[in-house]
């Protein structure tokens with residue numbers, strides 16, 4: 001494991017959880033560190049952005065990395081049934097509605113957005129906890145969306161999930177050894193007498209005492225339990241890990257340690273992450289590439305610098321304006337908060353055209369009539385907005401009309417030929433639409 005060079009204080013192996021279990025106290029003492037070995041960051045009660053600075057450096061983008069997972073036009077519609085004896089389907093929750101993206105080999109894509117926008121559903125689709133309504137998820141030559149449960153079994157080894165809540169995701173009746181070792185037995189990967197050594201090795205890798213394999217989850221603190229969940233996800237040497245809010249249930253001082261552990265794991269296991277989180281500071285640190293979701297759609301996707309520095313979608317701009325930025329505040333340059341009006345509409349009956357339009361200050365007639373395509377507007381930047389532009393520089397007229405063959409009100413122009421062929425691919429093209437010149441351009 002990589003030793004954290006900036007850690008200010010190394011804390012002795014802690015057994016806070018064990019002590020608490022002995023006294024029957026589930027309210028654990030404050031966790032200075034939850035790790036047995038490495039990964040401590042001796043900093044407490046700071047915001048994540050600051051803590052992270054004292055831990056690992058932010059992950060870097062490898063623009064040449066091939067895609068390990070390619071998701072194309074993925075959809076998940078949950079049926080809504082009437083009450084009564086004959087339960088007819090009366091509608092659908094459009095939890096995920098036609099999203100496309102790539103996860104690079106050994107890299108990480110962050111998925112952010114408000115609660116209910118479809119992040120967890122996306123993660124559960126990729127790990128095939130749900131079977132999608134439509135679309136494809138190409139992984140190692142297989143379409144995970146189409147394979148049968150039987151065909152999926154060997155593929156599950158490669159695509160694993162870390163769950164949000166370390167309190168409910170571990171079976172309290174099983175020892176850590178059983179929890180971490182179970183996948184090895186189910187998939188028959190090592191002989192029975194090799195399971196325990198492998199479990200102990202994994203516990204050590206995630207910073208837990210390998211001798212604690214025969215303890216139960218309630219004997220560990222929250223951060224330690226999440227390490228158990230991480231060890232379990234790593235057992236089969238996956239190629240893709242879906243981390244669904246992996247630190248949001250943890251104490252702030254522990255979050256950075258667990259994120260740093262995930263970074264170590266990514267480097268050493270060369271595993272790719274789909275990192276789902278609503279905390280934009282954590283995503284900024286962990287993910288060189290970020291997709292922003294709103295009501296089942298990706299509204300903006302791009303590299304970290306672009307998404308955080310020059311977001312072009314009004315929703316991304318509003319989300320980012322709500323992030324407390326300690327450094328900015330210190331120099332008196334705190335961002336003005338953009339308040340979104342109203343609630344997120346129901347995914348059963350989403351707004352026509354652009355789904356964000358009911359809460360968008362720039363919305364015009366075209367937004368209700370025509371859905372904006374996820375248009376590539378930079379080398380690694382796509383946005384779905386008719387009025388895409390930097391904060392304070394949104395255009396007065398829609399930028400998409402010529403591409404879509406409509407006028408400024410969204411009415412089809414007779415004889416116009418829409419040129420939207422390149423608008424929905426999962427990755428990036430070598431050329432893109434220049435918002436200023438409204439021409440295709442490239443490197």
Ligand SMILES: Nc1ncnc2c1ncn2[C@@H]1O[C@H](COP(=O)(O)OP(=O)(O)OP(=O)(O)O)[C@@H](O)[C@H]1O
Pocket residue numbers: 078093094095113114115116117118119120121122278347
């Ligand atoms: N099994 C299900 N049946 C019906 N609707 C569902 C189901 N799972 C999720 N939904 C709905 O799908 C939408 C997307 O939910 P999802 O949990 O994916 O969002 P999320 O962005 O992960 O939110 P959160 O951060 O709160 O988990 C929500 O409206 C949710 O109510």
